[in-house]
Amino acid sequence: MIIRHLRIENFRGVRSLDWHLAGRVICLVGPNDSTKTAILDAIELVLLPRGYIGLTDADFYQAEVANPITIEATIGEVPTELLVEPEKFGLYLRGYESGKEIHDDPAADCESVLTVRFSMDKELDPTWTVFKVSQESPKPIRWRDRERLGLARLGADADRHLTWGRGSALSKLTEENTAAGQTFVEVARTAKQVVANADLQQLSDAASKAKESAKDLGAEFGNLRPGLDISGLSLGGSVLGLHESDVPARLWGLGTRRLAALAIQQRGVGQHSILVIDEIEHGLEPHRIRHLLRRLHRGLDGKERTVGQVIVSTHSPTAIIELPIQNLRFVRSNDGLTTITCVKADRLDILQSIARSHSPAFLGRKLLVCEGATEVGLCRGLEESWARANEGRHPTHEGFVTIDGKGRTVAPGVAQELKRVGYEVAVLADSDEPLDPTADDLTAQGIPVFQWKDDMSTEQRLAKDLPLDSIQALLDEAYREIDTESVLGQVANFCGIANLGTRGTKFAEWLATDLTAEKARDALARAAKKNGWFKNVSLGTRLGEIVADALPVIPASPSAETLEKLMSWIYG
């Protein structure tokens, strides 16, 4: 079974969702209020392999019960047993044209699908039906038949599946349904026997006293004695559960419990199941997350999954690294309208490399695509100062993440695609060479572009604007990270002064009639840019820190102006 399309109306935070799932392995990524969990809950609800649910007014969108909840899942690879007509749904088949449309009849180039609809109105009376326009009325689908659709959910109640409680995966896996019941009967009998045979002198005395008093009132008993009333022992199936040696499952680690529950469910419903997992990383170390995802994504033979479906949500960078980017779905919610997008086919490659190198970026909200590593480092160095300037709120709390856009021809495309899948995106770029697509194009698409005044590179702009002691500080960092001789040599090349090193290591010492301060600053900037000094992470970060310290001294400088705008965007 595979869900091809999902429609939700008025369920929890979702006023409306219309989603073509397109894939066997799907990972929902999105900020906390993006309704990911509501979507997974809706999938569980519409395919619920049970008859009972406990929805309340609060499960309606904005608790507005006047608008009924509707969830429609259109499902392909329908099990044969459900096609039997007229009892089942063979004559309710519809056609799914991949990624485009649901046709009411399965035309030649369409996949045969069933649309299952859950609906509930203000009476809180749930109905499950199979729906087809040409049929006069929708046909109810009972939970036994919904069970055949093979939904398995690993949510908050994972522990339930590790016991033989009612409806648990373990119970379903137990071939003889009466096996668990028989065990309880024997437990109860044995317990009764143990109590009957015990020496319970004090209890027996009390029983004797009761017998005497009762006789006074006219009620006569024969042998009145203490015994175990087994109906008082609550021996629900849930007390019979898996143990490792003597340790009951509920005391296992969270991750282990979830993995075990998942395994049991999958075993029960088989490979064709639709597996729904909230926050797949919950309780798992990264290596176990990776292993689990790999196993869900590929079979033991290493080949990609060809049956069933897995739908998970995640907040874990590990999951984002492990899954191919085409499996990620970006969930956004705006005024109750939930949208889910995926990366376009022609952008898969560049975004895949971003996902591998900047996986946390996909968990952020405000993504700054930097033209290169220098700008990434600069921002990192500035973050603490931005926090100080904003009542201690760190940029990461705003969901701010920087991404190395790998140059002026790549970064704009990355920004565009990230914007398209729903992120708030800006670009920080040099101004010495134009972006492609251009800054104007990006701005027109709602992507702010932060660039330096006067068509300068980052190094040039900063070298021009920073006070002298900041320049010296940068130089000192460069000496330490690279080595003094190389740094001096590189600057010398751009000054046209062969033996710059003989003048000393201080910037101020270089200046003479043949080298103005302006020329020296420019030479320094060019040397730094040419040789990628600040592409080094620690040096790049130091650059940012030095700039942060200097900004209060040069509040009116063009650098400060650009960075001020950037900060406003982050906190905007």
Added chain:
Amino acid sequence: MADALPKDVAACKRGLVVAPAGCGKTHLITEAVQYCTGRQLVLTHTHAGVKAIRDRMTRFSIPRERYLVCTIDSFALRYATAFPTLSGWTTQQPQGDEWSSLQPSATKLLKENFVESVLRASYAGIFVDEYQDCTVGQHELVLQLASVLPCRVFGDPLQSVFWEVNKDQTLPWNRVEDSFELIGDLTHPHRWTEANERLGWWLLEIRPSLLAGQEINLAGAPGVIVQQCESNQQLQLAACQSFLKLEGESIIAFRKWRPHCHYLAGRLNNAFIAFEDAQCEDLLEWARKIEKTEGADRVRLLIKFAEKWLTRLPAKSIDAVVEAVVNRKRNRARRPDLIRLFDGLLSVRDNADFSTIIPVLDAFESLQEIPVFKSREVWFGLRNAALNSNSSSGRSLYEAAWHHRDVVRRSGRHPARRCIATPLLVKGLECDHALILDSKDFQDAESLYVCLTRASRTVTVLSPSSTLKVQRASSLH
């Protein structure tokens, strides 16, 4: 040999059983279904046929999940309406000629790959009963089904009586033989075993002559009585009346056309009931007409309805009542039964609600002249429709009549102990005695064979000669 047949049928992937009347065809189908694995789709033509097979399955305690019985048309309709874009079929309740265009639409749909998987998921094999009644369109639909699932068909070329109905859509028997290999023949006349077994064997013996369109000699046939005469209405009435003294035995009197049946029923003092077709066409037509009228027009139409379906009405008295009702004059009638009719018609005139029709129908029935029904079924069908219609809730008289028709078709009908019918209407039914009121009615071998094989005890024929000349329907049409 005979015992092997059910197993042969069950094992056969595509075959034909020739089944003369009364030789245990339904029984064979029931047995064969038992030998099959999986659920079998059993198709037939009429709702009466569906009920007969279902009843037999129940009697033999075949689990319900082993079979599904329905008519070919309802099967085709179920599929065609489910996928209107692919079948091109959108009519939910086809009527009259519309049915004949249903099968090509359904056949087109059945060619879709996904339908094949639905069929395979739903059924393991197919049985088609009364195959001789198939139209060409139905035959093609069955062939399409047979390309997907094992398919066995049962029929008898001598019981093919739908030439007049099906016309050029009639399926020639040789096409059946070309499409399905013969599995075997039924050869034992079970229906006659208890009452008149020799009649049963004789009916099997004359089959070759009938099939060849030759003469049939009734003289000396066991249980066959020839009343040699030139048949006329007087003789026909007398012949019917001669059966009134038989207590507890059933009789079907045959005429070729339904108006003749209605006429005779009206002359026989309610002793014989005219048998109506399950499509209830007369009822639907009247319900539609009555629904469209109101006031004085509806009053007049109800009188016409009564004149059509009742005999012995006091025409003059009724005219006077109607005249008074329509022209808003005082009623001069003094008879309580006429006053009752007057009151009834008055409220029909002033109240468009269909429920006002009921007291009028009842008033007619209780006239002191004791009117005789030409067709009880049409009369009470309308009364039932009026009862179940509701002007305020929007269920029209016609809709209620349509519903009545559905109930009749689903529940099946037990023929009255004495009825007058055409062979077409009672195909598949059984009685003790058959009365062929005019041998000239039935010159085709098929109609004659159907009449002759209804009765298990005696067959009486009003005929100028004990030798009947017959021709195959195919050569007559």
